[in-house]
Amino acid sequence: MNIYDIAREAGVSIATVSRVINGSNKVSESTKKKVLDLVEKYQYSPNAFARGLGLGTMKTIGVLCADISNLYISEAMAHIEHGLHDYGFNSLLCCTGYDHQDKENGVKLLLSRNVDALILLGSHYTEQDDSANEYIYQAAKTVPIFMVDSVLHGENIYSIACDDYDITKLLAQKLLDSGTKSPIFLYRHDSYTCRQKIKAITDACREKGIAFGDDRVFLCPVGISGCVKTLKKAEGLLSFDTVMCDNDLLAASTLQYAQEKDFSVPEDLRVTGYDFTILSLTTTPLLTTIDNKVEHVARAVVDTLVLRLNNEIISQKTIFSADIISGRSI
Amino acid sequence: MNIYDIAREAGVSIATVSRVINGSNKVSESTKKKVLDLVEKYQYSPNAFARGLGLGTMKTIGVLCADISNLYISEAMAHIEHGLHDYGFNSLLCCTGYDHQDKENGVKLLLSRNVDALILLGSHYTEQDDSANEYIYQAAKTVPIFMVDSVLHGENIYSIACDDYDITKLLAQKLLDSGTKSPIFLYRHDSYTCRQKIKAITDACREKGIAFGDDRVFLCPVGISGCVKTLKKAEGLLSFDTVMCDNDLLAASTLQYAQEKDFSVPEDLRVTGYDFTILSLTTTPLLTTIDNKVEHVARAVVDTLVLRLNNEIISQKTIFSADIISGRSI
Numbered sequence: 001m002n003i004y005d006i007a008r009e010a011g012v013s014i015a016t017v018s019r020v021i022n023g024s025n026k027v028s029e030s031t032k033k034k035v036l037d038l039v040e041k042y043q044y045s046p047n048a049f050a051r052g053l054g055l056g057t058m059k060t061i062g063v064l065c066a067d068i069s070n071l072y073i074s075e076a077m078a079h080i081e082h083g084l085h086d087y088g089f090n091s092l093l094c095c096t097g098y099d100h101q102d103k104e105n106g107v108k109l110l111l112s113r114n115v116d117a118l119i120l121l122g123s124h125y126t127e128q129d130d131s132a133n134e135y136i137y138q139a140a141k142t143v144p145i146f147m148v149d150s151v152l153h154g155e156n157i158y159s160i161a162c163d164d165y166d167i168t169k170l171l172a173q174k175l176l177d178s179g180t181k182s183p184i185f186l187y188r189h190d191s192y193t194c195r196q197k198i199k200a201i202t203d204a205c206r207e208k209g210i211a212f213g214d215d216r217v218f219l220c221p222v223g224i225s226g227c228v229k230t231l232k233k234a235e236g237l238l239s240f241d242t243v244m245c246d247n248d249l250l251a252a253s254t255l256q257y258a259q260e261k262d263f264s265v266p267e268d269l270r271v272t273g274y275d276f277t278i279l280s281l282t283t284t285p286l287l288t289t290i291d292n293k294v295e296h297v298a299r300a301v302v303d304t305l306v307l308r309l310n311n312e313i314i315s316q317k318t319i320f321s322a323d324i325i326s327g328r329s330i
Numbered sequence: 331m332n333i334y335d336i337a338r339e340a341g342v343s344i345a346t347v348s349r350v351i352n353g354s355n356k357v358s359e360s361t362k363k364k365v366l367d368l369v370e371k372y373q374y375s376p377n378a379f380a381r382g383l384g385l386g387t388m389k390t391i392g393v394l395c396a397d398i399s400n401l402y403i404s405e406a407m408a409h410i411e412h413g414l415h416d417y418g419f420n421s422l423l424c425c426t427g428y429d430h431q432d433k434e435n436g437v438k439l440l441l442s443r444n445v446d447a448l449i450l451l452g453s454h455y456t457e458q459d460d461s462a463n464e465y466i467y468q469a470a471k472t473v474p475i476f477m478v479d480s481v482l483h484g485e486n487i488y489s490i491a492c493d494d495y496d497i498t499k500l501l502a503q504k505l506l507d508s509g510t511k512s513p514i515f516l517y518r519h520d521s522y523t524c525r526q527k528i529k530a531i532t533d534a535c536r537e538k539g540i541a542f543g544d545d546r547v548f549l550c551p552v553g554i555s556g557c558v559k560t561l562k563k564a565e566g567l568l569s570f571d572t573v574m575c576d577n578d579l580l581a582a583s584t585l586q587y588a589q590e591k592d593f594s595v596p597e598d599l600r601v602t603g604y605d606f607t608i609l610s611l612t613t614t615p616l617l618t619t620i621d622n623k624v625e626h627v628a629r630a631v632v633d634t635l636v637l638r639l640n641n642e643i644i645s646q647k648t649i650f651s652a653d654i655i656s657g658r659s660i
Contacts, residue, residue: 060422060443067408071608074404078397081425090443092390093423095411113390113420224611252612259614278401281554282582284589284614 002312006044010034014303015086059309060090062110065121066098066189071277072247073122076148076298080119083302098124098189104135111142117305119146123161123191126150144308146301149292150192151317158308160300160318162292164196167322171272171290172204172244175330180242180270184216184234186227186254187246194246197274201244216240220250227253228260241270242330248273248280251287251329271329285328292322332642336374340364344633345416356416389639390420392440395451396428396519401607402577403452406478406628410449413632428454428519434465441472447635449476453491453521456480474638476631479622480522481647488638490630490648492622494526497652501602501620502534502574505660510572510600514546514564516557516584517576524576527604531574546570550580557583558590571600572660578603578610581617581659600660615658622652 007014012031019027020035027035038044061084065073077093084091092113096106103125110118118139125147127133133152139145140156151159175183185201187194198217205212215238220230227250234240245251251273255265263269265285273280273289280287300318307314337344342361349357350365357365368374391414395403407423414421422443426436433455440448448469455477457463463482469475470486481489505513515531517524528547535542545568550560557580564570575581581603585595593599595615603610603619610617630648637644 068398068411069405069408071401075399077404077423078399078425081398081423085424090439091423093407093411093421094415095408109420224608249608249612252608255614256612278554278579279609279612282579282586282609283612284585 003044003310004307004312006035006038006042010038013299014306015083015299018087018306059088059116060092060113061117061119061305062092062094062113062115063119063121064094064096064103064106064110064125066096066103066124068093068095070122071249071279072149072275072292072294075277076121076294079295079298080121080148080301083299087302087306100127100132107135107139111139115143116309117144117146119148119301119305120150121148123150123193124189126152126192128190128195144305146305148297148301151319153316158304158314158316158318160297160304161193162297162320162322164193164290164292164322165200167290167292167324168197168200168244169204171324172201173207174324175242175244175270175272176204176208176210178330181210182216182238182240183212183242183244184218184238184240185244185246186218186220186230186250188220188222188250190219191246197244197246220253224249224253224256228257231257242272243269244272245274247275248277248287248289251289252279252283255283255285255287255329266328266330273327273329276325280325280327283329288327288330289325290322291325293320296320333374333640334637334642336365336368336372340368343629344636345413345629348417348636389418389446390422390443391447391449391635392422392424392443392445393449393451394424394426394433394436394440394455396426396433396454398423398425400452401579401609402479402605402622402624405607406451406624409625409628410451410478410631413629417632417636430457430462437465437469441469445473446639447474447476449478449631449635450480451478453480453523454519456482456522458520458525474635476635478627478631481649483646488634488644488646488648490627490634491523492627492650492652494523494620494622494652495530497620497622497654498527498530498574499534501654502531503537504654505572505574505600505602506534506538506540508660511540512546512568512570513542513572513574514548514568514570515574515576516548516550516560516580518550518552518580520549521576527574527576550583554579554583554586558587561587572602573599574602575604577605578607578617578619581619582609582613585613585615585617585659596658596660602660603657606655610655610657613659618657618660619655620652621655623650626650 007017020032094106096103137154145157147159149161202212218230220227243254254271258265258269273287276289276291280289337347350362424436426433467484475487477489479491532542548560550557573584584601588595588599603617606619606621610619
């Protein structure tokens with residue numbers, strides 16, 4: 001019987017069980033009673049858990065992200081940070097940018113600060129060429145590594161992500177079934193999830209006998225204007241009726257392009273976003289986007305991390321299903 | 331002759347001077363030469379500076395913010411974090427939320443981690459009732475405190491902010507001069523800057539003989555729907571032709587309200603935002619908003635902090651001027 005079983009039987013998160021055990025007053029009386037009853041029933045020893053957690057020594061978790069001002073990243077960070085604080089953990093934040101060498105330096109820096117675990121937040125940390133991931137495998141020899149929003153296989157490495165391939169394929173099928181003939185895909189930075197999405201669109205198109213090659217995938221420079229310029233260049237190269245985007249910001253930028261061109265969305269051009277950020281709810285029309293469950297993912301990261309630091313057995317890969325959020329842009 | 335003089339004469343930031351002295355390769359050759367020439371000319375001893383900075387001991391700066399997923403906060407944090415890393419500093423992040431007790435606990439937590447300075451990021455840390463700021467005055471006895479986006483007077487406390495009163499008054503005057511007769515103001519959390527803005531609007535209205543009292547100031551519940559509900563309630567209480575908002579998210583939400591009501595913006599309703607975030611560039615119409623110079627402020631925080639830790643004399647209050655960004659919503 002471990003804390004995970006107690007949490008499951010009580011129908012609460014392990015964070016809540018931890019809070020009850022540590023006497024936090026942020027838990028309702030009824031939940032408190034339910035948890036303490038189970039602790040008594042199974043004679044669960046919270047002390048072993050507390051010792052495992054090193055309560056009193058205040059563990060520090062290093063978090064790396066490419067860019068904290070990215071909407072998905074900042075929201076994930078907010079949830080992760082709250083979760084870690086619930087366990088009495090600190091978080092050391094390091095923003096590395098997108099360059100490989102800076103990411104390596106970021107990991108070195110945090111390891112030199114004696115962090116107890118590393119969270120690599122965002123899908124930009126898993127490189128296609130696996131030899132470029134060597135610094136992560138090396139770091140995993142020192143502390144457990146938690147990959148958020150990407151998947152990497154290796155000892156002492158734990159991945160928590162959404163099934164971006166499945167949901168993107170579903171979205172592409174939905175588009176193709178309802179009139180899309182010539183989609184293109186926009187992205188801003190190469191990443192693990194980005195490659196999953198491109199593969200999903202390619203597969204969905206192939207099944208419908210529609211061509212979707214590298215020529216329909218566009219890397220956009222920074223900013224809204226970078227995206228608008230890319231679309232204007234794309235116009236000259238091929239025709240497109242649907243713009244699928246790697247994130248909501250690119251989709252919102254595509255709406256600005258449509259407005260400049262006097263295109264109606266979705267009648268003249270269909271647009272989809274990704275990440276279900278606040279942007280998708282403030283554009284006109286509202287964006288059709290993908291809810292990749294940032295809060296669930298963040299909570300799972302923290303729960304997995306705490307279990308791992310407590311030497312409990314945890315799965316190396318936790319994958320959530322994402323949802324299509326229907327806006328008015330397709 | 332100190333590092334600040336060298337930076338000024340070279341026309342670069344003190345971060346750049348520091349980088350040159352520490353042999354970073356992120357500086358152009360011409361800048362490097364200019365700085366090193368000045369170091370030689372004035373026989374400036376970088377060693378004293380380096381000792382002051384405690385290079386090699388890796389100083390850790392504690393950063394508190396209410397909510398890292400707030401657009402202004404996450405952008406400021408990105409700039410601050412980059413600046414600190416340029417100096418070889420680490421940042422410990424703690425998200426406190428908006429409750430007073432949690433803010434106090436956050437400060438305690440970071441102090442217990444032996445941080446070398448504290449940055450209180452966001453205007454929510456200066457309370458109107460000065461006795462509620464006592465925990466900040468107490469903390470300032472241990473480490474220097476840097477208030478970002480709010481102003482607090484006290485020993486070892488340094489404030490870096492924008493002149494929100496001036497720019498809001500200017501914006502209100504502009505609105506009143508061009509047809510606004512009945513403005514209202516929306517906010518989500520009480521804060522130092524929020525109070526400055528309300529005072530500015532009140533003063534601008536008084537000068538034009540237009541009534542603007544507490545009944546025209548509305549606290550909105552969370553989310554876009556919270557803002558829309560507030561506006562629908564406001565309709566029943568009074569008439570308004572202009573909605574001035576404490577941030578871009580509230581302004582973008584007001585555009586959603588206008589759309590629901592089939593109001594044209596700006597013909598039927600004028601809307602202004604604040605913070606010049608990405609939201610202001612992705613709505614239809616684009617938002618008229620205030621650029622409160624998040625990058626300048628963040629850089630100034632880091633430069634001030636480094637000078638203070640080097641025991642150089644610095645000003646206790648650094649105030650930047652903000653700009654009106656003309657969108658199409660007024």
